[in-house]
Structures are given as structure tokens and as C-alpha cells.
Amino acid sequence: MGALNEPMVKPSFFKGMRGRDTLWFYIFISPWLAGFLLLYFGPMIASLILSLTNYSVLLPTKFVGLYNFEQMLKDQLLTISIWNTVYYAGLSVPLGTVIALLLAVFLNREDIWGRSFFRSAYYIPSIMPIVAVSILWIWLLQPRYGLINSFLNLLSIRGPNWLGDPAWAKTGLVLMSLTGIGTSFVIFLAALQGVPRHLYEAAELDGANAVQKFFNVTVPMISPSIFFVVVIGFINSFQVFTQAYIMTEGGPADSTLFYVLYLYRQAFNYFKMGYASAMAWFLFIVIVILTYIQFRLSSRWVHYGS
């Protein structure tokens, strides 16, 4: 019966389908739509408005226009925090990317024993809780009894007072960040497995050695992944917070006062929510511009295959 009826109902049924699809689409996505409006879009606009006020929990709120942004230009601690953040990101992202890439390239060879062991070993530190890792590294970076300086001592190098020395504290945190490259490593490993073997064979026939093959085949072929890892790496390290909050509290002498740590202080220690919102928007704009510029540049040199 139903089958017999079907051709006859079809035209209107089809029209109704579209309306039904729209209805069901909005029913299914409603949790996210609510979340988007309440947790992202609304707060984003609120944050923009807040950044134009002197909102603070303690004082009556006033609209101050771009005053917060003007203050930011004069704020010396802010300048220091930007420098610290750029320094940290500028060291940890390139170093981390190179190490992750090299380990992935070595592990991708056909003659490797214990591949799954190595893969786990490189990946697992990156999923460890940052609080526990921070506390562990305070101990590892202990000037006298810490593992790092004991090791350096073995090589007859006198290790610095890492977290106690303004000249070395950032480097200590960079060192720690290098053990958390597991995600980049796995991304590279997956990308390498997608490089066709015949390209290497062709390069070998042309007499290319391992280094030439790396620079002329591997790097161009996986450049989208390299690019992705670098962009995400910068975005993430611009937001470094927890390590510095726990290990150094921004010290010594503000040498690890990173941007978001300073933002947190402004918001939750000094309750200058307006100023902190202005800072947050500045960070947001920097991230958007960075992503945009790098994506534009990438189209010139990144090889996306076919």
C-alpha cells in the first residue's frame, strides 16, 4: 500500500523535505547554537564593550573609550610581558618543530626496531597534566640537586640557577616545553606516511643522498603539516600561563611574566576587568593577524600536492 502511494506523494513530500531538513538541522545543532551565543558570541561582544570601560569590581563603571588601549602603550610591565612571550615562543616553537620533525623522519625509516615503543615514548609526555609536569620540572631544574644540572656536571659544565636567575628562567621553561612536542611529532609522522615512495626512489636514481632527499622531497611534501604545526605552536605559546604561574610566579624580576599571566593578574588580582579585556582583545587581534599573514605567505611556499 505504502509503496503504491509513494510516487503520488513524492512531489509534495520532496518540498516538505527541505522544510523538514531545516527544522531538523536547527533541532540537532541547538545545543551548540545556544553555546555559541552564550559562551562565545555574547561574551566576545561583552569583552569588547568591557575593554572600552574602566570596569572594576570595586569602582563605579564608566565608559572610557580607547583609554585602556592608550594605557597599554604606556604600561612598561606590559612591554616586558610581550617581550618575554615573544622570546619564549621564538625559541620554543622553532626548536620544538625541528626536534619533532627529525624524530618523525628517523622513526619513519623502514629499518627501525621498536617503532611503537619510540612513538609512545615521544608522545606520552605531551598528554601529562601540566601541573604535575611543572612541579616535576621545578625539581629537575633545582640548581644543586636537580637532574639537569647533575647531568651538566657530568659533562663538566656548571649549570645555572635556572628558575632563580632572570637570565635563565625563560630558557628553563623552553627546555621543559621541548618534552611536550608529542602532538607535532604524531602529525609529522602521519604526514610522512603519506609521501609516495616513488618520489624517494626517483631521487635515489638521481643520486640524491639522505640530506638532499630530506630537503628536496620530504620537506616540500609535508610542508602543509609543518606550516600547521608552526602556526598552532605560536598561537599556543602566546598563551603560555600555567607553567609560569606555578613554577616562577612570573619571576625572578618579571623575567617569566608572560602576557596571559599579566592579563590574569590584571583581571583576578587587581580586578581591572576593563583593562584585562583590552589586553585580551589585543591578543585576539594578534592571533588573527598572525594566522592570516602566515596563511597568505604559506600559499607562496607551501606545497599542497594535487
Place this chain on the structure above:
Amino acid sequence: MEANRTADVQSNVAGREQRSQFNAYRALRLLETSLVHVILVIGALAFIFPFYWLIITSIKSNSELFIWPPTLIPRTVELFHYGDALQEVPILRYMGNSTYLTVLNLIGVLISSSLVAFGFTRYQAPGSRILFAALLATMMLPHHVTMIPLFLVFRALGWVDTFRPLWVPAFLGNAFFIFLLRQFFVSIPSELFDAARIDGSSEFGQYWRIMLPLSKPALTTVAIFQFQWTWNDFLNPLIYINSQSKKTIALGLQDFYKSQTTVEWQQLMAASVLMVAPVVLVFFFLQRYFIEGIALTGLKG
């Protein structure tokens, strides 16, 4: 005959040369292979040794902790530091709180993200493209932009120092997981759903009886990531939780460190081991889902 012999000798010489060349090549290959293994082993040590150090520090005696050179294999095994740490701070309470939050976040994120991803995969509707672009855009938005207004909203609701700000948002979907699940959902043939629809299955029926059972690997990946994020999260508990009894393990561990006047390294390390252990266990049982999850999202950018 003569000519033949010469040819023979020549080919012999050529063969020997080739063989010695081959041997040299093999030796070089072997050397290269060994060198690569040495590098890989050094790398693995650099990554894993800190965690070995974490464990052995937690069981060393006080006198052994401060000797030089440090002992790589502890001479004493003092497990009582774990008991001391548990006495010093309510670690089990903290871990209970974290577990409670993890379970709520898992339920919330699995239900909401899969529903939304199903909507984005199965239906074309006016606005669906723009909304998907908006979804992707929110993945780029730093948490710190929305952090302050959200705090003000939750404060106005009287939710500060309750668990609610730490789990309610999970029920409103997570852009990253929606994206991940959609990537997986589009690989499931739509004929299955069309057939089910003709058989009279409702839209929720298709979601519940076809999509979810077929998506167990992707859902497991989501669950693992969410577990890891909730368990490890520090910033949100730091902002919202004040009471000792409501602290999560991340916040409690930091608090334990900050509250010590003289640092008891063994106890601190013991507490850290307790925090790390569930993450390591989950990794070893479900590690392939970690890797698949990265491949599913990371590569697509």
C-alpha cells in the same frame, strides 16, 4: 677458448668488485641504521627519564635525595611518602572532585557534540554553511577573550565556588569535537540513513541506532581528549573554585606545593604520581585512539 677464459676472468673480477662494493654499502647502511637507533634511544631517554625520576624521587629517603651524584636506582624504597602526602592534603578528595567533573564533562560533550555533528553532517539548511564557518572560527578564539565576561556572568548567577562553571558548558557542545566527529560522520554512507528513513525510522532513531553505534572509535577519541582536558585543566578551577573541599586535583596539587614552607619533595612527587597515573593508564589502554584523533583533525587543519 682463450677469449672465453678472458671473459670469465673479467666477469670474476667484476663480480668481486661488485661484491666488495656491496659489502661496503651494507656496512655503511648498518652504520647509518645504528646511528639512527642511537639518536632515537637518546631522544626516548630525554622524554621518559623525567617521569622515571618522578617515580624514584617519590620513594627515596631524605638523605638519599640530597647526595651527589644522584642515585639512578634508589637504595631505599620508602613508600610511606605516599601515606604522608595523603595525610597532609586531601588528595583523594581532590581526585574524587576531578573524577566527578570528568564524568559530567564526558556525558555532556559526548551527547551534545555528537548531536550537533549529526546535524551538520545530515542536513542542508539555510545558514548551515555560515554556521559551520562560525563553528570553525570559534576554535581560533583564545579562551582569554571570553574568560572575563564568562566569569562575570557566572558570578551574577551565583555559580562562583560551585562546580557548575566547570561542567555546564560541556552540554553546549565543543567546536573541536563537533569538527572531529563531523569529519568522521561524513565517511559513513548516507544510503544507510536514507534506507532507515524509508523504513520509518525517526531522525533521532537514525542518530541513535545508526550513527552512534558506527562511530564508537571517534566517540572514544572524543572521550579520551575530554578526560585529559578536564583532568589536567588548571585555569578554570583556579578562577572558579575557592573552597578547599571543591578543589580539583590540578588545583590541589599546586596548592600543596605553594603551601609548603620547606618543600617535601617526596610527598610532592608522590602526589604528582597519583595525578599522572590515571592519564598514563588511559593512554596505555587506548593509545591508538589518541593517534587517530590527531590524524582526524590535525591534518585537516
